[in-house]
Amino acid sequence: MSPQEFQRLLQGVTAGVTAQLDGRPLDASLADWLNATWPVGSATYDELADACRVGVTEGWLCNREHGGIRYGRVIKPTPDTHGFSVDVVDMQDIAGPHHVHPHGEIDLIMPLTDGATFDGHPAGWCAYGPGSAHRPTVAHGQALVLYLLPQGAIEFTRDASVA
Template sequence: MSPQDFERLVAGVTAQISTRPLDHAMDAWLNATWPEGSPTFDALAGACRTGVAEGWLCNREAGGLRYGRIFKALPATHGFSVDVVSMKDIAGPHHMHPNGEIDLIMPLTEGATFDGRPAGWCVYGPGSAHRPTVANGSALVLYILPQGAIEFTPGS
């Protein structure tokens, strides 16, 4: 797995979501289409684990988080940016999603959750905000952001 292979893998997902609204229906569709254990979920999770192990994902660290934006919003990824964050029993900085956010939750510890949700997909609609929190162990989270838009709350 290389960053270029990872881009192609993510592009296969973003091609199918680029025209859909980021809402509860997308959340349900993603979890039904690519649930934990499906070939797409497993390929993305494996690629993320490999990328972290090889150092081209999560290559920055601050405040107990390992993170990194692997792709800016690109035509190849249908206008979505891609970040991967490694978290363990921590709440990250509060931020807002002007255009929404799509997350793939990949527990590294059995039972680990992201914002109270187990392995799978989580969609936040445009204008939503949260303090991303991993509890009950470690997880990788793949963040897909339309146009790369994210606004961190001052002082968070």
């Protein structure tokens, strides 16, 4: 799979996902809805996870690295993705830099190690509301995390020690 094929596949799948997210509030109930709509083992989950694993294995996805975290923005926010950007990170037993989600964040967690978690969440979806903040943390192994940011908005704090 080439980066262009991956982007076309991801745009097709995420456009379907983001079309259904468009206008929904980013709150605690959204993660429940996502996990019921596209659960681990569903065709959509498997297609996204497989494509991400292939891209990382081939070396063109998550081809940037900082502080032990591999990452990359795959799709900028566009009308085709209903204003969501798509990023993928590859993390192993590490906490990333503290940041704020001005408009929220939606994460698809794809463990590469059985039992790996992202911010305490197992494989599947989690969501953070507007104005939320965290130090993204993968524990108990390695995981890929695909995240959707409304309008591509993320604000990294200057003090990385903030928890």
